[in-house]
Amino acid sequence: MRTIRVADLAHGRSGDKGDMCNVGLVAFDDRSFAILRAEVTADRVKQHFGDLVKGTVTRYELPNIRAMNFVLTQALDGGGTMSLRSDHLGKVMYAWLLRMELTLADASAECSS
């Protein structure tokens, strides 16, 4: 077993639409994308963001660019215009997802590096 971070597999960007925040991940290669698909599920992402996201998490995929998009609802303390947070537009929410740790069987971890 080996522990890595999502940042080892992908880069990302996030932003706002009202009180929704979207977090896009772009995998560095095909193998990394396969690991993301298996490991970075909507449920795990919801758990990882904890109280920061009051609503739901939905995952979408853009397979040809090895990307996935997570839509987080009730995620910005009322939305960019109302939020009290320093990051009222969700600009760095992606970085929290890149920090998420994944525990992989050795074989898949090797392939990702």
Place this chain on the structure above:
Amino acid sequence: MKTVRLGAGMAFWGDRVRPAIEMAERGDIDYLCCDHLAELTMSILSKQMRKNPERGYTPDILDLLRGTLRTCVANGTRIITNAGGANPRACASRVAELAAELGLPSLSIAVVTGDDIGQDIDGLMALGVPFRNMDTGEPLATVRERLTHACVYTGSEGIVEALGRGADIVICGRVTDIALYLGPLIHEFGWAPDDWQRLGMATAAAHSIECGGQATGGLFSGGWADVPGLENLGYPIAEFAPDGTAVITKTPGTGGRVDVRTVSEQLVYEILDPGAYLTADVTADFTNVALEQVGPDQVRITGATGRPRPETLKVNMGYQAGFIGETQFTYTWPDAYAKAQRGISFLKTRLAASGFRAQGEIVEYLGWNSMWQSCLPVPDDPDLPEIVVRYAARCESAAQARKVFTECVPLYNNGPAGVAGVGTRPPLKELFALWPCLVPRDHIKQSTDMLEVRDGEAA
């Protein structure tokens, strides 16, 4: 094969002007497309216009045009902008004055309106449009008295008409960001308004460049240290083919980079379901979008498609929602966290005694959890060198919001030891909330008016 080159000249109100100037001079562009409006911007502009009927547009368009208009007119580059904001006509008058000042012999300015339904709400409600909040289902009556503005995210029709009538510059209000790009493409390629495939494909390409420097290396997280020349970032240009596919590039001789990774990252920025990217012109489907590096700083985008446009248009409606009162202070070693807790409790106790009422409040420790909040443990290491506290609250009135700083000031000499950085009174932030709702498209009609300037005079 005919191609059309669209440049992203500006991505928000206050963005840099230099990239548009360089693009006009060296980008070989047919159109300069400038987006000035974010979700909140219309609230601010509407407020300005109520105070002064000559304002209500984003004045940065004048800075941009001062640097680009002569070059654009000389090169036949046409300019499309939504800088008109809440007051496109006033914006057009200022642009006409600027054209005269720059000594341009003639300029054809189009003004596209029809997005502002602020005066039509009663009439539309009488026709059965409920303007219910899309997220909460609440009726408009909840906030009706506090509305600041109501603008419809309108499509490209008015821009297409303006270009057909020979406009050199098209000044719009709240058209969608995408319409600024689809308008010139429909005009140039003669696409039918229901050519969903081409419109959807072009929407994906437009989406990838509409935020300017974010496609060319700005904010790039997949190796940020390796992006060259961020200080002189070039903005993106898309060279469109008649099928709506495009090659994304940037102004030659500028900083930044265009590659599959920089464009991929921007494609997933501020989208919801990539299979249903809703715009006023088309429902685009980005699911199978593909990118290919076809040269240095050149990425071809293909694979997107489209479906019929939605029958309803989104309304950007805003209402006054009070004020944010905010303060900040720093505690040092030893026991920085324990002292900070005491300082926060001091502040809250004094606020309660002053009759303070808040609709929500937040405590952040800057440098530790101001970005990810409760995802992180509390910074309670007694050896921590310092801890910066930010406290903010949403209040109904400015008087309430002002109390936050007032009651924080005694921390200077009445609170625990080791405090600094209370500073001077920060400005209050006025809150405008959004009321997201829909209106059937049949009720909305854009109009296009032309303002011809000849030898410095409006003709």
